[in-house]
Amino acid sequence: MVTLKDISRDLGLSVTQVSRALGGHADVNAQTRKRVRAAADRLGYRPNAVARGLKTGRSGIVAMVVSGTRTPEASAHLLEIVMGLSAEFSRIGLRFVLHVAQPDEDTVRLHEDLFLAGGIDGFIVISPQKSDPRIAALTRMGAAFVVHGRDPDQAHVHVDIDNFEVGRRMTDHLLRLGHRRIAFLTAGDNTFFSRERVRGLKRAYADHGLDAGMARVVGLPMIAPEGQRAASTLLSSKQRPTAIIAGNTLLARGVYRAAAMHGLQIPCDLSVLAHDDDLELFATDTFDPPIGGTFAPLSQAWVSVADTLQTMIEPEKEGLKHRILPLGFQIGGSAKSNSD
């Protein structure tokens, strides 16, 4: 292993100067800097992150702890998220590692263990639950962390989209098209984003002077088979909805399948909208007709999450601190006016 000492000996310089030269500090003779750089390359020097970490208190590593998932779709979803985060962090010079816990493992303790042992500069938390204990623990320990999404019960740095608007805009779009019986497939009530979206849906009804009681809200795991099952039930019901809003494109995929099984054409017999995270694995380009709805690429969120966490870890590099990301709307071809 080549150390600063080796370089300093090789060059007859002090370790101090070598360190400064490689660190790119201004107060080093340009000549010297060049010589040091050359020697470091020649000897194959690699800075020891552990030693640097002990001195500076920073390891350059950020972590995320997740629980193992139960379904292929959820796994694929998780891995795409991890890939997106990894890419952003490596772009800004931080290393992102994942710790996958057992389903029955205590993730709060894992956060504590990882942080208190040192060596982790910060954390990412995704899919926060109501009064999320991970957020409470990280806050208590004074760890740097960014949450994707939001827990309204605690104050914390977060990056999110305006989920109220997600619910409001899609519902408004359908109401304008004349739909009244709208079903909304979304996650359970213990997620803030879902509650916000439902609140947006209700607001849209109210804005149109309508009773939101006409809408049906269904809470479910947000994967295709569940979407298919729920849509199937809805489409078999007496007062079947004329439009379905899917919380993500996986659910929408299930809705499309259910519609096909019921012999219903989209958008003629059934309008469908979905919120689209723009995930590659569940690309919407295979939707026929093309799906409409709100649009906010998760990849944007990762840019923001990574930059924000970096700013918390390295305050000297003042970066952006986006919090609420912009929301788009795609018309698509999956919704049509209704005159029931």
Next chain:
Amino acid sequence: MVTLKDISRDLGLSVTQVSRALGGHADVNAQTRKRVRAAADRLGYRPNAVARGLKTGRSGIVAMVVSGTRTPEASAHLLEIVMGLSAEFSRIGLRFVLHVAQPDEDTVRLHEDLFLAGGIDGFIVISPQKSDPRIAALTRMGAAFVVHGRDPDQAHVHVDIDNFEVGRRMTDHLLRLGHRRIAFLTAGDNTFFSRERVRGLKRAYADHGLDAGMARVVGLPMIAPEGQRAASTLLSSKQRPTAIIAGNTLLARGVYRAAAMHGLQIPCDLSVLAHDDDLELFATDTFDPPIGGTFAPLSQAWVSVADTLQTMIEPEKEGLKHRILPLGFQIGGSAKSNSD
């Protein structure tokens, strides 16, 4: 942050003794040890892994670098592997972290970066390719690592099953039942395990005095849709096979589907065997009829992988060094005698 110094000050002891007491060394007065333990708990002491790492050269962290995958099934497969490894490593007191690379990212470089920066004690490599460059790089750097599977072109520590036997036993079983036209669905030719299995298949034919030319070997990604497609093609062919061997249960799932679509009953019209890794996500208890074939739980492999890597990292804890794991055979109900 509470350090050894804080405890030593609190107790009026030297840092040396505090360190030894907490480290469980024998040469410390039992009384003292107790007092130190109590003080550490009271003050909330957590050893600083970074400092320890600088001194001992060990971080207690092992890593695996994988490329992001493209399909939900492959993602689920990967995550189950990661969960299994995580569980084993945490059982023996090591932390297992995952780095998920972009599909286009240079994983060799990632291994180098992670290792040369220090802070990673060892690596796990899975799914080795022919002349795998990751293995070459880790060997060159002198890193501790264990490969699950084997690269015949390089010497390295590995944990594996006897894949020759996997191919030989399943083929032998079918040949004894009178099958002659056997199709074998397996991975591409660039994997050692697949070549070994094919070699085993040929040996079984030879042992029965038969020409292995009657067998059909199909290389493909080992997931259900591919198995279904390949089986469908085979079952439509003129000289359709009377038996299909699937390299894993995902492929077998696809074969079952294809058989159903072709109106073929298993095992009456078609015999099917599969190698079963005993993964929870692709449990075989939903196979009707129950699938037969070779059986070797991956969870066993992880026990062995973790113990072996620990032995390489901490030679003082001499542990087991299983290399080739035992192989079982399940009769199941998916294969039947043939008299074509």
Next chain:
DNA sequence: CTGAAAGCGCTTACAG
């Protein structure tokens, strides 16, 4: 522009 020195928190010969 350069170097000697201190120190991050820990472990471990060494001497008593």
Next chain:
DNA sequence: CTGAAAGCGCTTACAG
């Protein structure tokens, strides 16, 4: 059984 000291490899005031 106990403690003073050295040192892992780095960074960074401080003094020149």
